[in-house]
Amino acid sequence: MSEHSPRLDRPQEAGPVLSVRGLSARIAGQQVVHDVSFDVAATGVTALLGRNGVGKTSTLKAVMGLIERSGEVVLDGARVDAERTERIVCRGVGYVPEDREVFAGLTVAENLRLAERVGDHGTSPARKRLVADLFPDLTQRAQQRAGTLSGGQQQMVSLARALLNENRILLVDEPTKGLAPRIVSEVADALAAAARTVPILLVEQNLQVIDRLADRVVVIDAGRVVHTGPARELLDDQAMIQRFLGVHAENEPAHGEPVPGAAAHGKGAHDQVREAATIAEGGE
Amino acid sequence: MSTLILLLVTGVGLGGLYFLVASGLSLIYGLMGVLNFAHGSFLTLGAFAGLAAAGAVGAGTWGGLLLGLLVGALTGAAAAALTELGLIRPLYNRHIEQVLVTVGLSLATVALFEGIWGPNPRNITGNAWLSDTTELLGARIPNTAFLNILAAALVLGGIVAFLRYTRYGLIIRAGVENRSMVTALGIDVRKAFTLVFAVGGAAAGLGGVLAAQSLNYVSPHMGASLLIFAFIVTVIGGMGSLTGAAVASVVVAVLQQLANSYLNNSGDLIVVLLLALVLLVRPSGLMGRTA
Amino acid sequence: MNAADGARTGARTRRAAIPAGGLALVLLLGCLPLLALTVPGVLPGYTYEPGTLQLLALCWLTASLALSYHLLFGLAGLMSFGHALYFAAGIYGLAIVLDRTDVPLLPAAALVLVGGIVLALCVGAISLRVTGISFAMVTLAFAQAGNVLARRDQFGVTGGEEGLALDTDGVPAGLIGVLNTRNLYWVALAVLVVTYLVVLWVERSRAGHTAAAVRENEVRVRIIGGRPYAVKLVVFVLAATLATLTGMAYLLLQSGASPATSSAEFTLALLVMVVLGGVGSRWGAVVGAVVYTLLDQRLTALASSEAVAGLPAVLRVPLSEPMFLLGTCFILVVLFLPGGLAGAAQRLAARRRGAAPPGGAPGVAEPVEERVTA
Ligand SMILES: Nc1ncnc2c1ncn2[C@@H]1O[C@H](COP(=O)(O)OP(=O)(O)O)[C@@H](O)[C@H]1O
Ligand SMILES: [Mg+2]
Numbered sequence: 001m002s003e004h005s006p007r008l009d010r011p012q013e014a015g016p017v018l019s020v021r022g023l024s025a026r027i028a029g030q031q032v033v034h035d036v037s038f039d040v041a042a043t044g045v046t047a048l049l050g051r052n053g054v055g056k057t058s059t060l061k062a063v064m065g066l067i068e069r070s071g072e073v074v075l076d077g078a079r080v081d082a083e084r085t086e087r088i089v090c091r092g093v094g095y096v097p098e099d100r101e102v103f104a105g106l107t108v109a110e111n112l113r114l115a116e117r118v119g120d121h122g123t124s125p126a127r128k129r130l131v132a133d134l135f136p137d138l139t140q141r142a143q144q145r146a147g148t149l150s151g152g153q154q155q156m157v158s159l160a161r162a163l164l165n166e167n168r169i170l171l172v173d174e175p176t177k178g179l180a181p182r183i184v185s186e187v188a189d190a191l192a193a194a195a196r197t198v199p200i201l202l203v204e205q206n207l208q209v210i211d212r213l214a215d216r217v218v219v220i221d222a223g224r225v226v227h228t229g230p231a232r233e234l235l236d237d238q239a240m241i242q243r244f245l246g247v248h249a250e251n252e253p254a255h256g257e258p259v260p261g262a263a264a265h266g267k268g269a270h271d272q273v274r275e276a277a278t279i280a281e282g283g284e
Numbered sequence: 285m286s287t288l289i290l291l292l293v294t295g296v297g298l299g300g301l302y303f304l305v306a307s308g309l310s311l312i313y314g315l316m317g318v319l320n321f322a323h324g325s326f327l328t329l330g331a332f333a334g335l336a337a338a339g340a341v342g343a344g345t346w347g348g349l350l351l352g353l354l355v356g357a358l359t360g361a362a363a364a365a366l367t368e369l370g371l372i373r374p375l376y377n378r379h380i381e382q383v384l385v386t387v388g389l390s391l392a393t394v395a396l397f398e399g400i401w402g403p404n405p406r407n408i409t410g411n412a413w414l415s416d417t418t419e420l421l422g423a424r425i426p427n428t429a430f431l432n433i434l435a436a437a438l439v440l441g442g443i444v445a446f447l448r449y450t451r452y453g454l455i456i457r458a459g460v461e462n463r464s465m466v467t468a469l470g471i472d473v474r475k476a477f478t479l480v481f482a483v484g485g486a487a488a489g490l491g492g493v494l495a496a497q498s499l500n501y502v503s504p505h506m507g508a509s510l511l512i513f514a515f516i517v518t519v520i521g522g523m524g525s526l527t528g529a530a531v532a533s534v535v536v537a538v539l540q541q542l543a544n545s546y547l548n549n550s551g552d553l554i555v556v557l558l559l560a561l562v563l564l565v566r567p568s569g570l571m572g573r574t575a
Numbered sequence: 576m577n578a579a580d581g582a583r584t585g586a587r588t589r590r591a592a593i594p595a596g597g598l599a600l601v602l603l604l605g606c607l608p609l610l611a612l613t614v615p616g617v618l619p620g621y622t623y624e625p626g627t628l629q630l631l632a633l634c635w636l637t638a639s640l641a642l643s644y645h646l647l648f649g650l651a652g653l654m655s656f657g658h659a660l661y662f663a664a665g666i667y668g669l670a671i672v673l674d675r676t677d678v679p680l681l682p683a684a685a686l687v688l689v690g691g692i693v694l695a696l697c698v699g700a701i702s703l704r705v706t707g708i709s710f711a712m713v714t715l716a717f718a719q720a721g722n723v724l725a726r727r728d729q730f731g732v733t734g735g736e737e738g739l740a741l742d743t744d745g746v747p748a749g750l751i752g753v754l755n756t757r758n759l760y761w762v763a764l765a766v767l768v769v770t771y772l773v774v775l776w777v778e779r780s781r782a783g784h785t786a787a788a789v790r791e792n793e794v795r796v797r798i799i800g801g802r803p804y805a806v807k808l809v810v811f812v813l814a815a816t817l818a819t820l821t822g823m824a825y826l827l828l829q830s831g832a833s834p835a836t837s838s839a840e841f842t843l844a845l846l847v848m849v850v851l852g853g854v855g856s857r858w859g860a861v862v863g864a865v866v867y868t869l870l871d872q873r874l875t876a877l878a879s880s881e882a883v884a885g886l887p888a889v890l891r892v893p894l895s896e897p898m899f900l901l902g903t904c905f906i907l908v909v910l911f912l913p914g915g916l917a918g919a920a921q922r923l924a925a926r927r928r929g930a931a932p933p934g935g936a937p938g939v940a941e942p943v944e945e946r947v948t949a
Contacts, residue, residue, distance in 0.1 A: 028792060066464055089470035101465045103458045113451075114458055115469045161469065319708040374910060380654065383708070384850055384909045387843055392902025399892040399899065512719050512839065515712040523709055549727065556720040560701050563713060567704045 015077075017042040017169050017199050018063070023071035023081075025055075025062035032058045034223040035071070040169060045191075045200045047214035047231060051246045055223040056203045057098050060171045064088060064095055076168055092121030094162030094198075098173040100154045104147025108138050108157055111146050115161035123164050130197075131160045134190050152183030159190055170200045176209055188212055207245075211235055219244045286422035291545055293420065295538030297429030300436030301498070303533035304491030305514035307443060307526060308364075308484020314460040314524025315480050317379045321386040322367060323488055323514070324507025325393040330360035330489020331496045331506060332401060335408055338493075343409040352493050353435075360489020361482040368481035373474060390508070397504035405503035414497050428498040435494055439487050440530055447526075452479055460524055513540075516555055520562050522572025532570060604764055607631065608757035617869055625756035629828070630872060632756070632763035634865045636825050637848070639763075639770040641864035642857065643817035644845045646774050649855040650783060651810040652790030653703075654711045656842050657718030660698070661815035663837030664691045665822020667725060667739065670832040671732050674742040683745060684823050691819030692812060699811035703804060706793070715839055725834040738833035741826060750827055759828050766824045767861075770817050774857060777813060786810050847905045853917025862916055867901070874900055 016039035025033035033055045040046045048056050062069035065085040073081040080088050089095065103111055112131075116123040132139055135156045141149065146157055155175055162170050175191065176184040188209050194200065195213065204210050210217070214231040227234070227244060234240055305327060312320050334356025338348035371389065375381045414431060417424040447453035455476045459466045466473050488507075495510060496502045517536050521528030536555055544551035562569065607622040620627045640662055647653045668687035672678055678686065702713045728735035743751050749758050777783045788796050789803045796803050826832060835841065844867070852863025874897035877883060883894045893899050912919055 064468060066468060084472075085464075085467040086470050086472045089468060095468045097465065097468065101462060103461050103465070105461055106454070106458060110454055110458075114454055114466070114471070117470045165470075313708065317708070319711060371906065371910070379708075381909050381913075383654070383711070384846070385906055387846060388902045388905035388909065390902075391840070391843060391847070392899045392906065395896040395898035395902060396893065399896040508839075512715065516716050519705070519709055519712050519716075548729070550729070552723045553720050556716050559713065559716050563701055563704050567709075 015042065016040055017076060018201065019072070019074040020059075020063060021072035021074070023059065023062055023069060023073065025058050025067050025069040027058060027067055032223055033062055033069070036220065036223070036225050038218040038225055038228055040199060040201045041216060042199055044215035045195050045202050045213045047210050047217045048201060048203045048220065049210070049217055049234075049245060050220035051244075052205075054220045056220055057173055058223075059220065060095070060097075060173050060201070060203065063171065064093065090117060090119060090121065092166065092168030094165060094167040094170040096158050096162050096170065096172040096175060098177065098203075100151070100158040102146040102149070102154045102157045105145065107143050107145055108149070109142040111157050112138070112160055112164060115164050117165050121166050121168060124166055127164050127166060130193075131163050134163070134193060135160050150183075152179050152186065155179065155183070155187055156190070159187070159194070163194055167198055170194065170198055172200055173203045174205060175202075176204065176206050184209065205245075207235070207241075286424075287545070289421050290423040290425055291541045292538060293423070293425045293433075294429045295541035296534055297426075297432040297498070297537075298541065299534035299537035300432035301491050301495050301510065302513050302517050302537055303436045303530055304439060304487045304494070305510050306517040306521070306529040306533055307439065308480075308487045309514055309518050310521065310524055310526055310529040311443070311456070311480045312484050313518065314526075315456055315463070316372075316382075316477055318372065318382045318386070320481075320484070321383065321511075322389040322393065323364075323386075323484065324509075324511035325390050325397075326360040326363050326367075326485040326488040326507070327492035327495070327510060328394070328397055328502075328504055328507035329363050329492070330356035330485075331492030331502050332397070333359035334489065334493035335496055335502055339409075344411050346411065349411050349414070349497075353490055356489040356493035357486040358489070360492065361486035364485020364488070365478050365482040367485075368478045372481070373477070376474070394504055394508060401502075401504060403504065405499075405501040405506075407501050408496055410497055410500055415500075426498075428494070432494050432498065435490060436530075436533075439490065440526075443483065443487075443526060446483070452476060456480060513537075513555070516559050520559055520569055522569030525569070525571040528569055528571030601764070601768055604635075605761065608760055617873070619872075623757075625753045628756045628760040630868075632760045632828050634868045635760075635763040635767040636821055636828065637868045638861040638864040639767040639821045639824075640818055641845055641848045641852070641860040642767075642770045642774050643814045643821065645849050645855075645857060645860035646777060646810060646814040646817070648846070648849055649857075649860065650778060650790070651786040651807055653807060653811065654707075654846075655702075655714040655811075656711045656839060656846075657698075657702075657714030657716075657721075658814070658818060658845055659837050659839070659841040660714075660718040660721045661691055661695055661818035662822040662825070662841070663721060663725065663832075663834075664694055665819035666826045666832045666836055667733055668819070669823045669826050670739045670741060673745050674739060675732065677745065679745045680747060680750075687823060688816065688819055692816055695812045695815030695819075696808075699808050699815070703807050703811065715842075718837065718842060719839060722834060722837040722839070725832075725837050733834070734832070736834060738831055741830040741832075743830075746827065751830075762824055763828060766821055770821065771857070771861070773813070773817060777810070778857070782806055782809055847901065851905060851908055851915050853915030853919075856915075856917035859915055859917030866916070870901060870904075871897055 018040040020039070021037045023033060023036045024031060036055075036059055038046075038048075048059065050056050058067060061067045062071075063073055065081075065083060065088050069081065071081060072079065075088070075091055075093065078091070080091060103114070106114070137153060138156055138160055141153070146154060149157065159172075159175065162172070172191065175187050179187065184206065191200065191202070191209075191213055200213075202210075202213060204213075210231065217227070217229060217231050217234050218225060219227040219234070221244065227240070234244070305323060308326075309320060309323055312318055312323075334352035334354075335343070337355035338352030340348075341351055342348045367386075367389065371385045372382050375385060414427050417426050418430070419425075447457055452475075455466060455471055455473065456479070459473050459476055463473055466476075491510070492507065495506055499506070513536065517529055517532045520536060521530070521532030536558065539558060540551035540555050542551075543549075543554035547554065566572075608628055610622055612622045613620060613627070618627050619630060622628070622631070640658075644655075644658050647655050647658065665687060668690050669683060672683040672687060673680070676683070698714070698717050702710055702717065705713060724730075725733045726736055733739060749755055750762065778787075785796065785801050785803075785806045786809075788801070789806060793803045796806075822836070825836070848863040848867045849860050850863070851867060852861070853859030878895040878897055883891055886894065908915055914921065
């Protein structure tokens with residue numbers, strides 16, 4: 001970076017920590033991400049939203065260099081799109097993948113030890129304490145094989161692996177997917193705590209969790225960005241929620257109590273999610 | 285009864301040799317998804333180099349044998365590491381091409397060995413104790429069988445300890461499960477690739493020297509013939525499973541010895557039948573992960 | 576007439592031109608025994624001489640075998656290390672039937688073909704229970720069992736390491752002896768043409784399309800209701816049948832069976848040919864096989880030549896091992912020439928077209944179409 005860089009005149013937080021420009025990605029020869037551009041601000045949570053299968057996971061993987069990609073990815077002012085995954089990670093990117101991807105045959109302690117890095121954005125005592133405070137359960141279960149943990153506990157391991165390091169940004173992919181309501185709230189708690197120390201790009205389907213955590217949203221449809229803006233703006237606009245996320249949000253309270261009459265829609269998956277979120281808030 | 289004991293012990297000894305080849309194949313496949321056809325060449329090269337070293341300080345002496353084993357292992361490791369760096373790494377993640385390159389390497393190296401050392405087996409001067417037998421429960425067992433068993437047990441123990449107690453072992457175990465997640469934790473998994481190649485090559489080179497002691501000769505083709513049984517062992521044991529390879533090595537070799545002795549020399553065919561049977565009952569092998 | 580029309584006419588002409596060109600090529604090759612052509616350095620003599628015809632016939636049979644392997648590897652993506660088993664089944668099967676019975680050639684060949692199909696069905700049904708690398712290893716193991724059977728001669732029919740000489744009692748007189756090499760040449764050419772047509776037919780059939788889809792993404796085929804296992808088994812058996820057929824012609828040409836034809840090295844050589852020519856390309860398989868056979872022949876001649884014998888050991892040893900040179904060549908192709916010879920030819924053609932002025936190159940339809948839409 002040059003000394004005359006305008007970013008130096010302003011506090012570091014002002015510019016985005018991650019900029020994605022014209023990102024395209026392919027899986028098995030098929031293009032799944034089309035010319036996607038967005039920024040992740042240097043503080044708070046930016047939510048990446050969209051229906052199932054629109055390419056959210058693929059976008060994160062493309063940023064990480066885990067799948068074939070083209071386009072520009074700028075992290076902290078440096079182009080990283082030509083770099084190998086492990087180099088990108090060592091620049092301070094924590095990745096919490098969809099479906100947790102803990103190493104089932106390794107113990108919890110081994111999973112965490114593997115995630116420890118050295119260097120500028122590596123593991124620090126303070127971070128280790130934070131992880132120990134956030135997930136006391138994992139300290140107890142250090143010698144248990146990760147494959148024998150419950151889904152929620154595995155998610156904690158996955159989050160802990162990312163939180164152990166002084167990362168510049170976390171990429172978190174559907175951390176509450178398939179979890180019981182009480183666990184959803186615990187995961188949300190942990191993310192909220194993490195978000196106070198590091199910016200997060202969060203893929204999430206659960207509107208309650210989005211509502212609680214997200215500051216800004218980026219919406220993807222069919223591999224393209226179709227909307228960006230403050231989270232509030234999207235969550236308050238039921239038509240937009242219906243259009244972008246394909247959910248009936250008229251009964252979805254942005255905050256507060258669920259509106260009576262929700263049952264009229266039948267107890268679909270979405271209602272269960274809403275219930276989960278409600279319990280999550282009640283548990284606070 | 286003494287025949288049976290003889291067959292069982294020599295079978296386990298042969299299994300030790302199979303394991304020395306199969307352990308590397310299995311580790312390499314497990315971590316990298318590459319079937320290494322050139323593995324037999326590491327063995328052959330290790331055997332020739334080890335015996336040349338042994339000859340330099342005195343073939344047949346204990347010092348010569350130990351030096352031969354050491355040089356064989358180091359040569360195998362070096363050849364394997366160079367193969368990984370020069371031929372496998374440039375084809376990162378292109379598994380078919382990686383297999384093809386190892387196929388080409390095996391064809392080329394076997395021909396080169398023939399050119400250098402001649403196509404025919406060469407007799408070696410073995411260690412006097414190794415050429416002898418020891419009586420065990422009435423059976424006169426060739427001492428090479430004990431050496432093979434000891435070496436295979438040490439290698440198995442060594443690899444298990446390496447996998448369990450070192451950072452690279454941890455990376456390899458994790459990589460066998462989910463390679464891309466290892467890179468997503470900021471780890472350059474390619475170093476682990478070179479390392480498993482080197483470890484596998486060392487085991488194969490060691491196996492080459494031991495096989496030469498058991499057979500009493502070295503030949504450019506000894507690697508290729510052991511490799512085929514090592515392949516069978518790897519599939520029966522479950523691709524990528526080290527314990528599976530160990531168990532299958534012993535099962536295959538003992539069965540082979542028994543069939544060769546009691547069923548009209550049909551050991552090789554019985555082994556293929558066993559392979560077919562295992563595939564019919566458990567396509568993922570004895571200890572393979574069920575997909 | 577606008578450019579697009581021209582392109583469409585061009586495409587039609589081209590589609591008609593390929594069979595016509597192929598036919599002309601086959602006719603030309605068929606006439607070789609009647610002509611006095613030679614290519615110095617490639618062929619050992621004139622094309623009417625038995626030695627040259629023998630080599631060319633070997634080329635055609637190798638090409639036929641490589642095409643059958645292309646069906647497995649190129650089309651269905653099945654990397655078999657045991658294809659030599661079916662080739663050897665053809666050779667040994669026919670040799671044994673002719674040796675042990677009085678059945679004449681054609682019924683004997685039919686019998687052996689059925690035997691080859693049954694063998695392929697059994698081995699294929701088991702091997703295809705696994706995929707990928709495991710499949711390669713399992714096919715290798717089965718072929719190795721066949722190799723062991725042939726070498727050990729446990730049942731006293733294969734002649735062990737010596738092999739088996741062709742018993743000519745049941746064979747028509749026109750296919751025996753050096754003077755009749757040109758008849759054998761025509762048999763070999765006919766086998767190649769039959770194999771080519773069968774491969775072409777399979778590739779264009781529904782099963783062929785499904786096999787290609789399975790190669791790309793087996794799970795997807797299963798999801799849309801296809802049956803990958805059945806399709807792969809069909810392709811496996813067809814490829815093996817073609818190999819058996821080729822093996823029988825090979826027996827007549829070489830007038831004997833040798834256990835080397837059932838070895839793992841033999842299958843690996845097939846793999847080398849197909850990759851050399853370009854995986855997935857029919858013509859690549861043919862060209863790869865012919866180039867490989869000729870190279871092998873020439874390199875063997877080079878190895879025993881005076882010129883090499885006089886070199887220092889560092890050069891002499893590698894140069895006197897044809898397989899070392901071929902193996903090295905193969906590694907270089909895999910590393911630096913993706914798509915093999917066919918891929919290289921395509922790139923070369925594309926570059927030439929790129930340089931050609933617009934509207935030029937009549938008869939080359941696809942690139943014109945590309946240019947029109949671009
Ligand atoms: N391994 C894969 N093979 C083929 N297609 C895939 C694979 N993974 C994802 N896709 C396709 O890529 C598209 C985007 O998927 P993904 O990024 O997982 O979506 P999201 O995370 O938004 O649900 C989907 O259409 C999906 O079918
Ligand atoms: Mg997803």
